[in-house]
Amino acid sequence: xxxxxxxxxxxxxxxxxxxxxxxxxxxxxxxxxxxxxxxxxxxxxxxxxxxxxxxxxxxxxxxxxxxxxxxxxxxxxxxxxxxxxxxxxxxxxxxxxxxxxxxxxxxxxxxxxxxxxxxxxxxxxxxxxxxxxxxxxxxxxxxxxxxxxxxxxxxxxxxxxxxxxxxxxxxxxxxxxxxxxxxxxxxxxxxxxxxxxxxxxxxxxxxxxxxxxxxxxxxxxxxxxxxxxxxxxxxxxxxxxxxxxxxxxxxxxxxxxxxxxxxxxxxxxxxxxxxxxxxxxxxxxxxxxxxxxxxxx
Numbered sequence: 001x002x003x004x005x006x007x008x009x010x011x012x013x014x015x016x017x018x019x020x021x022x023x024x025x026x027x028x029x030x031x032x033x034x035x036x037x038x039x040x041x042x043x044x045x046x047x048x049x050x051x052x053x054x055x056x057x058x059x060x061x062x063x064x065x066x067x068x069x070x071x072x073x074x075x076x077x078x079x080x081x082x083x084x085x086x087x088x089x090x091x092x093x094x095x096x097x098x099x100x101x102x103x104x105x106x107x108x109x110x111x112x113x114x115x116x117x118x119x120x121x122x123x124x125x126x127x128x129x130x131x132x133x134x135x136x137x138x139x140x141x142x143x144x145x146x147x148x149x150x151x152x153x154x155x156x157x158x159x160x161x162x163x164x165x166x167x168x169x170x171x172x173x174x175x176x177x178x179x180x181x182x183x184x185x186x187x188x189x190x191x192x193x194x195x196x197x198x199x200x201x202x203x204x205x206x207x208x209x210x211x212x213x214x215x216x217x218x219x220x221x222x223x224x225x226x227x228x229x230x231x232x233x234x235x236x237x238x239x240x241x242x243x244x245x246x247x248x249x250x251x252x253x254x255x256x257x258x259x260x261x262x263x264x265x266x267x268x269x270x271x272x273x274x275x276x277x278x279x280x281x282x283x284x285x286x287x288x289x290x291x292x293x294x295x296x297x
Contacts, residue, residue: 096164180286
């Protein structure tokens with residue numbers, strides 16, 4: 001069930017000045033959207049199995065951390081999709097006239113557990129839209145808040161940072177060789193982010209972004225040297241690593257993408273304790289792809 005209470009805005013904003021563009025985008029701040037879903041166990045168990053854990057959970061068990069990303073699908077008909085496979089711009093999110101978009105990072109607070117089988121409502125709100133100039137050109141950041149509530153009240157408060165970017169020049173993004181040494185970290189695991197895993201995660205999250213499964217598109221249209229490992233998948237691997245190694249529940253999680261991780265080379269999932277909980281990161285060829293922190297309860 002979905003109810004969009006957004007204010008409409010006609011037209012696209014291609015070719016306008018930065019000042020006008022920022023003014024137009026400000027109209028999206030405060031826009032809200034509400035969705036309801038049942039956190040059925042099968043989807044969560046499918047991800048656990050895809051990551052090598054065959055022990056299934058049942059209705060009534062606590063949902064694994066960050067598995068709420070598997071629910072609340074935004075399923076669009078073919079006419080409602082953009083060229084990149086995402087839902088077309090201009091619905092809940094502003095129609096930013098930049099072709100490359102990705103999930104740059106976020107912050108999550110776990111207020112209380114969500115249990116598998118529960119009906120949960122997610123209320124999303126656009127908190128901010130900012131345009132900046134970076135090393136690779138113009139950037140537009142959109143910050144979205146999500147508040148998830150179950151039968152016992154508010155359970156998760158999350159902020160997501162989405163970034164829209166200009167086209168990348170061919171050959172400007174280098175891929176991993178797989179020859180780098182294993183990281184020297186107290187916690188360190190590795191996995192092969194192969195095409196099957198990327199496809200399964202895309203399917204479980206209804207993520208149609210073609211950079212994760214369509215190699216010709218990823219290479220020829222967005223200038224990536226290989227298929228891109230999902231940021232949320234990396235974040236899920238990191239929080240699971242922390243949960244296995246800490247002796248306290250996790251209250252908060254924050255993550256930030258540093259550079260893309262790619263299929264075809266080992267991905268290391270690393271971490272170490274600190275005074276608040278743990279510092280964790282993913283790494284390929286000695287370069288950090290995502291950095292994160294967890295705060296213990």
